[in-house]
Amino acid sequence: MTRVRALGTLGTPSGAAPAEPSFxxxxxLYRGVSTExxxxxxxxxxxxxxxxxxxxxxxxxxxxxxxxPERLAALGAGVIWVCALLAVLLSLPRLYAQDWSAGxxxxxxxxxxxxxxxxAARMLSHWLLTGLPLALLAPAIGAAFGLGGGALLLxxxxxxxxxxxxxxxxxxxxxxxxxxxxxxxxxxxxxxxxYIPALVxxxxxxxAWRAGIDYAGPLLILVAMSLAGAVVSPLAAAAALRIxxx
Amino acid sequence: MNPFFRYAxxxxxxxxxxKMIPYFAVAAGILALIGLYLGLIVAPIDFQQGQTYRIxxxxxxxxxxxxxxxxxxxxxxxxxxxxxxxxSALMMQAxxxxxxxxxxxxxxxxxxxxxPTWGAWWVWDARTTSTLILLxxxxxxxxLENAIEDPQRADRAGALLIxxxxxxxxxxxxxxxxxxxxxxxxxxxxxxxxxxxxxxVASMLILTFAAWAYTIAVALxxxxxxxxxxxxxxxxxxxxxxxxxxx
Numbered sequence: 483m484t485r486v487r488a489l490g491t492l493g494t495p496s497g498a499a500p501a502e503p504s505f506x507x508x509x510x511l512y513r514g515v516s517t518e519x520x521x522x523x524x525x526x527x528x529x530x531x532x533x534x535x536x537x538x539x540x541x542x543x544x545x546x547x548x549x550x551p552e553r554l555a556a557l558g559a560g561v562i563w564v565c566a567l568l569a570v571l572l573s574l575p576r577l578y579a580q581d582w583s584a585g586x587x588x589x590x591x592x593x594x595x596x597x598x599x600x601x602a603a604r605m606l607s608h609w610l611l612t613g614l615p616l617a618l619l620a621p622a623i624g625a626a627f628g629l630g631g632g633a634l635l636l637x638x639x640x641x642x643x644x645x646x647x648x649x650x651x652x653x654x655x656x657x658x659x660x661x662x663x664x665x666x667x668x669x670x671x672x673x674x675x676x677y678i679p680a681l682v683x684x685x686x687x688x689x690a691w692r693a694g695i696d697y698a699g700p701l702l703i704l705v706a707m708s709l710a711g712a713v714v715s716p717l718a719a720a721a722a723l724r725i726x727x728x
Numbered sequence: 729m730n731p732f733f734r735y736a737x738x739x740x741x742x743x744x745x746x747k748m749i750p751y752f753a754v755a756a757g758i759l760a761l762i763g764l765y766l767g768l769i770v771a772p773i774d775f776q777q778g779q780t781y782r783i784x785x786x787x788x789x790x791x792x793x794x795x796x797x798x799x800x801x802x803x804x805x806x807x808x809x810x811x812x813x814x815x816s817a818l819m820m821q822a823x824x825x826x827x828x829x830x831x832x833x834x835x836x837x838x839x840x841x842x843x844p845t846w847g848a849w850w851v852w853d854a855r856t857t858s859t860l861i862l863l864x865x866x867x868x869x870x871x872l873e874n875a876i877e878d879p880q881r882a883d884r885a886g887a888l889l890i891x892x893x894x895x896x897x898x899x900x901x902x903x904x905x906x907x908x909x910x911x912x913x914x915x916x917x918x919x920x921x922x923x924x925x926x927x928x929v930a931s932m933l934i935l936t937f938a939a940w941a942y943t944i945a946v947a948l949x950x951x952x953x954x955x956x957x958x959x960x961x962x963x964x965x966x967x968x969x970x971x972x973x974x975x
Contacts (some may be wrong), residue, residue, distance in 0.1 A: 601885045654892055658885045662875035672889060675864035678857070679899070718892055721809075725884040 492679045513602020515610075521580075522611050528576050529611045536569040536616060551628045558627030559688035565615070566616045566641055567677055573612045574652040575666045576710060577604060578723075582660060588727055598716035601657075601723065605649045605716065613645025619702030622709065633688050636697060640687040643701065644680045646708040650715035651676045657722035682708060736815055738955045739964045745948040752945035759938035767931035780844040785928075787837040788934040794831035794862060797823050797899060800892045805887035815951075817883035818958065821873060821888065822950035826943050828866040835859060854903035858896055865893040878956060883902055 522529050543561045544554055581587045590600055620641045621634040629637065655673035662668055686700035735741045767785035774781040801823050807816035838856065839849045850856065869889055876882035959965045 519941065548944055607932060637935050651892075654888075658872060659875070662872070663877075664875060667869055668875050671864075672868045675868060675896075676862045676893065678864075682857070720889050722885065725881060728881070 488574055497672075505594040506517075507596055507599040510599030511603045513595065513606045514600045518607035519610070520606060522607070528573075529615075532569040532612055533615050533619060534575040535572055536565050536619060537623070539565045539568065544627070554628075555628040555692075558624055558629045559633070559685045559692075562620050562623050562628070562637065563641070563644075563684045566620065566645070567642070567674075567681060570612055570645065570648045570652060571667075571673065573608070574656045574669050577608055577653055577656045578660055587723070591724065591727055596600045596646075597720040597723065601653060601713070602716040604613055605646075605719070606655045608653065609646050609649040613649055616645060617642040620630060629688070631694075632691055636688050636691050636701070640684040640701060640704060643704045643708055644684040646726075647680045647704070647711050648677060650708075650711040650719075653719045654722050657719050657726055658725070660723070660726040662678055680704065683707075733824070736813055737816075738815055738959050741815055742952060742955050745952050749945050749948050749952075752941045752948070756938050756941035756945055759934050759941060763833050763931045763934035763938055766927060767935065771927045771931055772925065777845060780841065783837050783841045785931055785935055787834060787841055788932050789939040790830045790837065791834035791859065792936055793835050793939045794827055794859070795897060796899065796940075797827035797830065797943060798862060798866070798890070798894070798897060801827065801890050805890040808887040809891070810881055812884075815955075817887065818946065818951050818954045820887065821883075822947040822954060823943070824866060824869055824873070825950070828863065828870065830939070830943075831859060831863040831866060834961075835863065854907040855900060858903050860902040861896050862900060865890075865896060869893075945952075 540562055542559070547553065547557070577589060581590070591597060593600065609691075617638055621638045624634045624637045639707040652669070652673050655669045655676075658672060659665055659668040683700040683703050687697050687704070690700060735743065735744055763785065773779060782858055801820045803814040804820040804823075808820065835856070838859075843849050867869070869886055872889055873882050873886050876885055887941055956965055956968075
């Protein structure tokens with residue numbers, strides 16, 4: 483009798499009966515994230531391009547505005563945050579594009595795993611591949627802008643906790659604009675107004691530190707936005723995906 | 729069954745809307761004339777600001793209607809997503825351009841007020857920024873509606889977008905309480921006596937109702953157009969067309 487490997491099991495010792503497959507939220511998350519990360523390993527260019535864009539565009543500002551140290555330090559947090567926003571924006575179409583053209587998105591809807599869990603897995607892996615590297619790069623760029631030690635630490639922290647919101651809102655926007663004309667420009671128009679609060683609080687954290695006032699407030703609001711987004715946005719993105727694919 | 733539910737059907741709503749438009753349009757005109765007369769001619773000069781404060785009689789109604797229109801669109805969005813009624817989606821689409829225009833007007837008239845009083849055409853404080861976000865949200869909604877070909881998909885995707893953006897409304901409304909902003913707090917409360925002279929409050933309220941009546945009239949005109957376009961394959965619309973062209 484052939485032993486059928488059930489979906490959702492992590493592997494069974496030979497000879498034993500396959501374990502009961504579970505199609506719950508956490509197994510959906512695990513499957514989704516592992517699939518996405520494996521996919522990313524195969525197309526590393528897709529992952530690296532937004533980061534290269536980030537580095538290039540942040541370099542444009544000192545060249546365009548002049549390299550005066552005080553001005554660069556004053557503008558640094560804002561410029562880095564805006565460029566991080568744009569880099570995340572550029573990486574959004576690839577959330578669904580490949581699967582959509584291959585017809586695999588409908589398979590996602592038919593999967594036994596809850597769709598919000600699979601979407602949440604996509605958001606999480608998008609953040610791991612885009613937001614986390616941006617957070618690691620941001621202090622390096624910040625140092626090039628002449629920001630001090632504490633400001634660099636807060637820049638890292640604010641980008642780290644702010645980019646999950648960006649991935650989540652971006653996933654909703656990318657699902658809404660799926661298959662519409664002028665796809666990535668439309669995604670930008672939909673998603674940028676909703677990114678503005680994250681931008682305001684992200685730069686507000688660093689600017690508060692530089693001004694010597696309380697910096698924990700904006701940072702904690704970013705954390706709150708990410709936590710609230712983690713609860714609500716997979717549901718919204720799943721609804722958006724169902725609308726786009728029905 | 730509630731007898732009003734029959735008006736959720738486009739062929740029943742179309743003539744009803746046609747009958748309602750003149751009443752709201754005339755009401756908007758009369759209220760606007762009264763409100764502008766009271767505000768621009770009768771109301772006294774402000775103690776600090778002189779004559780320049782009178783732009784508020786346009787700014788406050790347009791800002792309020794921009795937010796309220798978005799709120800009404802949220803209601804229609806919920807109906808579209810849960811009940812899947814066409815007419816709620818069409819009403820949402822009919823309200824969007826008016827909301828956009830009002831929020832743009834609110835920002836522009838606010839700038840005209842801000843220059844003499846604050847000294848700057850624009851400040852990036854909480855309320856102005858969140859109203860700017862509201863304008864961008866309206867624009868994004870219009871872009872999405874235009875970009876999706878399939879009408880049912882466009883309805884539902886637009887409804888979801890409106891609901892996702894609705895987090896901005898409490899931010900605008902409470903921004904003057906939550907942040908130390910340059911924009912003044914609310915002068916008109918439901919519970920306390922207003923901080924302004926009664927004649928100014930009265931003319932602002934009259935102009936707000938005028939803007940409301942105008943929005944309803946214009947949305948009804950638009951929704952009638954959209955009904956005709958969306959339902960152009962049906963018998964009742966084709967009967968209307970033959971009746972209109974046959975005369």
